[in-house]
Amino acid sequence: MTSSRSAITFALLLLAPALIYILAIVAYPLVDTIILSFTNAALRPTYDFVGWANYQKIFGAGNFTEIIIRTLVWTFFSVSLKMIIGMYGAVLLNSAIPGQTVFRILTMPPWIVPMAIGIYMWAWMYNGNFGMISGLLQNFGLVDGPVAFLAYGDTAFWATIVTDVWIGVPMVTIYFLAAMQSISKDLYEAAWTDGAGRFYRWRRITLPLMLPAIVTMSLLSLIATFNSFDIIYILTNGGPSGSTTTMIIDTYKTAMGSRN
Amino acid sequence: MSVGVVLQPQVVEAPALIVPKKRVRSTVAMIDRYKWYEFVAIYAGMAVFLFFVLAPFIEGFLVSLKPLAQLFSTPYSFIPKNGSFDAYFTMWQSVPMLGLHIFNSFFISSVVTAIVIVIVVPAAYAFARFQFPASGLMLGGFLAVNMFSGAVLLIPLFRLMRGLGMLNTYWAMIVPGAAFLIPSSIFLLRTYMLRIPKELDEAAWVDGASRLYTLRRVILPLAMPGIVVVAIMTFIGAYAQQFIFALTFNSKTEYMPLPIGLFAFFGKQEVQWNELMAASFVGIMPVMIVIIFLQRYLVAGLTAGAVKQ
Numbered sequence: 001m002t003s004s005r006s007a008i009t010f011a012l013l014l015l016a017p018a019l020i021y022i023l024a025i026v027a028y029p030l031v032d033t034i035i036l037s038f039t040n041a042a043l044r045p046t047y048d049f050v051g052w053a054n055y056q057k058i059f060g061a062g063n064f065t066e067i068i069i070r071t072l073v074w075t076f077f078s079v080s081l082k083m084i085i086g087m088y089g090a091v092l093l094n095s096a097i098p099g100q101t102v103f104r105i106l107t108m109p110p111w112i113v114p115m116a117i118g119i120y121m122w123a124w125m126y127n128g129n130f131g132m133i134s135g136l137l138q139n140f141g142l143v144d145g146p147v148a149f150l151a152y153g154d155t156a157f158w159a160t161i162v163t164d165v166w167i168g169v170p171m172v173t174i175y176f177l178a179a180m181q182s183i184s185k186d187l188y189e190a191a192w193t194d195g196a197g198r199f200y201r202w203r204r205i206t207l208p209l210m211l212p213a214i215v216t217m218s219l220l221s222l223i224a225t226f227n228s229f230d231i232i233y234i235l236t237n238g239g240p241s242g243s244t245t246t247m248i249i250d251t252y253k254t255a256m257g258s259r260n
Numbered sequence: 261m262s263v264g265v266v267l268q269p270q271v272v273e274a275p276a277l278i279v280p281k282k283r284v285r286s287t288v289a290m291i292d293r294y295k296w297y298e299f300v301a302i303y304a305g306m307a308v309f310l311f312f313v314l315a316p317f318i319e320g321f322l323v324s325l326k327p328l329a330q331l332f333s334t335p336y337s338f339i340p341k342n343g344s345f346d347a348y349f350t351m352w353q354s355v356p357m358l359g360l361h362i363f364n365s366f367f368i369s370s371v372v373t374a375i376v377i378v379i380v381v382p383a384a385y386a387f388a389r390f391q392f393p394a395s396g397l398m399l400g401g402f403l404a405v406n407m408f409s410g411a412v413l414l415i416p417l418f419r420l421m422r423g424l425g426m427l428n429t430y431w432a433m434i435v436p437g438a439a440f441l442i443p444s445s446i447f448l449l450r451t452y453m454l455r456i457p458k459e460l461d462e463a464a465w466v467d468g469a470s471r472l473y474t475l476r477r478v479i480l481p482l483a484m485p486g487i488v489v490v491a492i493m494t495f496i497g498a499y500a501q502q503f504i505f506a507l508t509f510n511s512k513t514e515y516m517p518l519p520i521g522l523f524a525f526f527g528k529q530e531v532q533w534n535e536l537m538a539a540s541f542v543g544i545m546p547v548m549i550v551i552i553f554l555q556r557y558l559v560a561g562l563t564a565g566a567v568k569q
Contacts, residue, residue, distance in 0.1 A: 010471045011390035014382035015398070018442060021379055025439035026405050029416030036416070085312070092306050096292035097299065105552055106310055109317060112496055112551050114365065116503045116519030117540045121316035124323060124533060132319040135336025169313065174559055192291045227409035230503045248411045255415045 063242065071246040074161060075225045081165045082221055083214065086172030091202065093173065094180045104174070111170035119234045122163045126150050126235070153243030156236050160244050163231050168224070172217055179213035180206060324348070324537035331533055348542065351535040354525065357513055361521030362543045365502060368433050368517055372498040373491055375438045376445050381487065383442075384449035385475055389461065399450075402443040410436060410504050421509050432509035433502065433517065441497050445490050452486030453479065492557045499547060518543045 093104055110118055125131045128148030137143045149155045183206065191201050229248050232238060238245035238253060245253075294302065323331060325343035352358055386392075387399055410417065417436055418427075426432045456479065464474040480487075502517040510516065513524075518540075525536040551558070 007390055007471070008392045011386040011392045011395075014386035014475075017379045018383035018402070018446060019398075021439060022402065022405060022442060025417075025420070025436055026408065026413070029413045029420055030408065032416035032419065033413060085309075088305070089309050092302060092309060095294075095302050097294070097302055103306060103310065105555055107313055108551075108555060108558070109548065110313060112500060112548060113540075113544050114502055114517075114519045115500050117522070117544060118316060120522065120536060120540065121320040124537075125316055125319050130332060130336065132315065132336075132338070136338065138336060139338075166312070166316070178559055189291055223407055227407075227411065229409060229411045230501075248409065252411050252414065 067245055067247055067250050070244075071226065071248075074157070074244075074246055075222065078161050078164045078168070078225045078228075079218060079221045081161070082168040082172050082225075083218060085165060085169050086176050086217070087214075089169065089173035090176035090180055091206075093177050104177070107170050107173055109170070110167050115167060115230050116234060118167060119163060119231055122159075122166070123150075123235055126159050150236055151240060153240055156240060156244050160232050160235055163235060164225060164228055167231070168221060172221065175217055176210065176213060179210050183209050320537040320540065324534050324541060326534055328530070328532065328534055332530070345538075347532075347534040347538040351525075351532075351539045351542075354532060354535050355521070355539065357516075357521065357524075358539055358543075360514060361516055361518045364430075364515060364521070365499065365517040365519070365543065366547065368430060368437065368502060369495050369498040371430070371434050372438045372441065373495045375434070376441050376494045377487065377491055379438075379442055380445045380449055380490065381480070381483075382475070383446050384453055385479060385483075387446065387450045388453035388456075389458070399447070402446055405440065405443040408440075410440060414504070414508060417505075418508065426509075428510050428512045428515070430515055433505045433515070436505050436509070437498055437502070441494050445494055448493065449483070449486055449490050452489070453483055456482050489557050489560050492551075492554055496551065496558070 089107060093100060093107070125133050126149040128134050128146035128151065131149075133149065134143070134147045137147065138145070147155070149159045187205050187209075188201055191205060196204070227248055228246070229252065232244050232246060232249050233252070236244045238249045322338070322340055322343075324347050325345065326340040327342070327344070327346065330337075330341060355361075387395060421427050421432050421436070424431075424435075426435060460478050460482070461474055464478050465471075469477070503519050506517050506520045510520075513521075522536055522539060522543075525532045525539065
């Protein structure tokens, strides 16, 4: 089967539905966004082009740089923690102990349940008076009074990160586990014969050979985390006083507020 | 002579994408032998890990058992005193449309999955088999869609949905939902199809089969395991991420999926947390059970380089 003209036509016909769908539902709105960003359009029929005015407005707003930095910090910590905890989970799930299949299944729920439902559960956990975290901390005498995690800027910032990590960890863990299991056993046996300990084998064999998997996962996770919306929207809606407002939340609030 | 006779699917099997279920451990290798304290450390580490993963579910379940009065009382008690399953019965009266919300979640995800599969199978085949101008660029373009989330495109999407008259219908949640799942599904299925030997297409071609016939009768049966993986990944993607489109593009209660429908429990004078949690558990249970049984396909999907979160 050569790449004759008819083959190319056939291939493009096969592609057409996907292409048209994406052009209509993703590309067209994207272009629309860019065009609208140079206008003073609200949800009314006519509008004028205003050049760079909107861009000057957001960069002039003062808190825009702050929001970008906050988004980057939030994303950095969330992705790093996902990678570290995912690796920790994968190493444990890769060890030869009884019950591994059950443990692997128990790792999956945060990934599979509708995100919003997991987040409602976290919202209750973070409740200062009645939630589990504050309650247990008080029971063990680690804190004096109730801690309302979502009421203060600092704790709310970390609370949203923890929830994001919780949702992302199962996929990272399972992906790392699969990558780990594809490493040849011979390498470990050779190292073991030479007297290498468990940690040394992990450090010198597992980690280097998993580097491509770690890089791939980091990139995927980076994009998803950067665009993470549901968690912050439900838990804090960007508050208290803007301390968890990331770019995506800011975009949404601007859109819903002025529909500009 | 019919092509089907020549190309019995079992003659050449595509390499399995499924990860072997378990290594054979009839004799535990020396290298895998742990000392007692290592066993303790691994199980302790596992307990910590699983507690992090499952804590919200444990808390959610305990909350669903507590009467509302006890829920809002201090000091905190982990284990419910006189807990009961009352919330699991009263929730149906508090939010009469709950059953419908559970159905909607399932229905929207199913339709999204069907649309994605119909669109993705031919596209993945085109990318896996044909050289055409700008094919690499096009694949890259599809993958770039992953960089945008629905939230960024919300306003233009809103205008588009309004223009198409889809606001406040199921389609407002289905159409954009499917769009963001198509690119990674194309990539995943293409990876799978690349492993099906090209000689099969060529043999069918030599026997006079048309291209469409080859796709339908030769490739489709062989790619079926891969299609199943893609379908499951898509379903989970559609099921787990129902929120923002349902929140913004639909205001009719009867079309709301479960995550948005649960807002009804917030609408009371005080939030009915116990019923909210009970409704969450009942709502997700059917899908959870099915997916637990299909979990090895999830692993397979990820191993093949799936893109999903």
